[in-house]
Amino acid sequence: MPLSRARLRLLVISLLTAAFLGALDHTVVATSLASIAGDLGALEHMSWVVVGYTLAATVLLPVIGKLGDILGPRAVFLTALVVFIVASLACGFSQDMTQLVIARVLQGASSAGLQLMSQTIIAYVTTPRERPRYLAIIGAAFPVAIVVGPLFGGLITDFWGWPWVFWINVPVALIALVLAVVAVPHVEPSGRRGFDIVGAILFTVAMVSLVLAVTWLGDPAAVFAVTVSFAIAAVAFAAFFVVETRVAEPFLPLRAFRNRAVSAGMALSAIIGIGLFSVTAYLPTYFQMAYGVTATVSGLVPIATVFGMLVANLGTGWLASRSGTYRPYPIIGTILGAAGLFTMSLLPVGAPLWVPMVVMFVVGLGTGSFMSLVIAVVQSAAPRSQTGSITATLNLVRQVGSTVATAVIGGVVGFGVAGRLPQAIDPSGLTPEVVRGSSALIQAEVAGIYRDVLAPVFLALSVVYALGIIAALLLPGGRLSDESPADIPVDVERVSTP
Structure with missing residues (x-):
């Protein structure tokens, strides 16, 4: 009722x-x-x-x-x-x-x-x-x-x-x-x-090992721990997937991935974590080092990104509920995200700060266009009896994508910058305050290094969003149903069409 x-x-x-x-x-x-x-x-x-x-x-x-x-x-x-x-x-x-x-x-x-x-x-x-x-x-x-x-x-x-x-x-x-x-x-x-206890234990071991491995990835003293953690994660994941194919009530609803709406929605959710959530942590440092701004001013770019996400998230949610149509928004959103991050990879260091603010606002706008909408689409396509599990899986792929990509980007930035710095500069003592207090020549050199290291990162993330365009195009067409919650059938293939 x-x-x-x-x-x-x-x-x-x-x-x-x-x-x-x-x-x-x-x-x-x-x-x-x-x-x-x-x-x-x-x-x-x-x-x-x-x-x-x-x-x-x-x-x-x-x-x-x-x-x-x-x-x-x-x-x-x-x-x-x-x-x-x-x-x-x-x-x-x-x-x-x-x-x-x-x-x-x-x-x-x-x-x-x-x-x-x-x-x-x-x-x-x-x-x-x-x-x-x-x-x-x-x-x-x-x-x-x-x-x-x-x-x-x-x-x-x-x-x-x-x-x-x-x-x-x-x-x-x-x-x-x-x-x-x-x-x-x-x-x-x-x-x-039934609750798949064996599957839950294997999955928990695998996820703990994976998250710890990527957390320690940038620490040179933790090479052995990282190697062991990755090995445990690989073995546990392999055992988990074997178990999940043989139990009547699997821990994760892997069979739901046969539905095109579910699999495409999961891909889009992962892209949000990999493509945007991972890089926002490094934006303030990038602008402090490459643009020579203070920590307070460098926060304006992430704020612009988040504001774009907020506007698009609320706007597309209202529009999709009003019309019932959902497919155009992920397509437009992934295109905006890919274009914005590609533009970031091309921006010269000397560009005014408002330029990357506008560009990242567009990226946020694109991401917000399907950030919550994809949850509604996947929930509508999955069996009612698996609503909690399928929603958890959506959030999980986003979280894992963000965690792994953040660790990878951190390693690329850390080792990339340290490897390019001239011998006169100590990487361990390189801070925004030190850079701003250095000569104009040093400032320009550090700015160029950060730009050279981050540009390929932005380009790679634009490719991730470009793959998201394919996932968005794979979403089935049609409209979201007006059926009352009690009338929704338990049907894995259910995304209503006109």
Whole structure:
């Protein structure tokens, strides 16, 4: 039975609040890390505050998605909210780095539950045609969190102290919890089904090993650990795929990939992670080094990118719900992304800063055109009984694509710059402040090096988006259905046509 408009609005507010909290905790800690490490006396383990959160949020996505299908999304969502509140309190009260990392792992796991179940619940309570609009609203949490997270983290740390970076979550999450108890409907699970424990263990081992390997990839002292981690990941993935072909209820819905809409949507989701999310982390450094601007000014380019994502995400969600047509937006979006990144590869160092801002705004515009829309399309094409699992897989390929590509780009930039620097410049002491304080000749040389190293990266990412054009063209045509959620058949081939 469809929800009333008032209850649906309360539901969206609750889901948006929870999704924003989950997304914010990816970014809000960045400006607090130095204070946290200094206070807890563990500078060498500082990165694990971020890695632990990201690792849990990525690896546990399929587990949470499967639990949503078996137990129902309401139970998983409410549990995730409660765990998030407890983990946020534990983070702020941590007395050493070990306690903080453990609490951050719990926070990352619950954050994945908040994000994933928000998308899953929307799939259950809306028609396929309504879905893009509401998913776009919830999807807006991520780009907003990218912009405001570091700013909030810095302000809270400076004025209240770093524990409040975590404690500030508690009152907001409690409000979201009260709204969720009232507004989130009970969705009857599609029958009690088995949980593929062997597949889940193999997949978790494989993903943990893979994420750790790519995290350590740029550390020369971790060559052995990287090699072992990659080997374990390869063996575990091979065993996982063998197991998944033989069980009645596989851990991941691999059979759904036979559907063209599902496979094309997964490819588009991966392209977002590989093609844009990976490079945004390096944009500020690039513009500080190549353009000689301050850290504050260098942040304008990522902000322009995120603003483009936000505008297009909300706009295409509204348009797709209004017309029911979805296919043109991924096609246009991937073309804009490919063209924008190709233009970035050609920009000379001396170009005014507003030029790359406009270009990256276009890339963000293109990415936002299908960022949330592809979730609605894939959910509509998958069986209702696998809504949680298929949504988890979409998020997983995006996360893994971003993680792996970020590590690769970091290695290319780090080794590429170090290998090109003249002997007079020490790579370990190369900072934006040092460059700005150097002679005009040194500044020009460093700027040229960064441009020469990043240009092929932008070109490669434009090729990734060009492959995305093919994936977008492979999406089946037709319109999103107006069927009520209760009437949606369990049919893997279901994307409605006129």
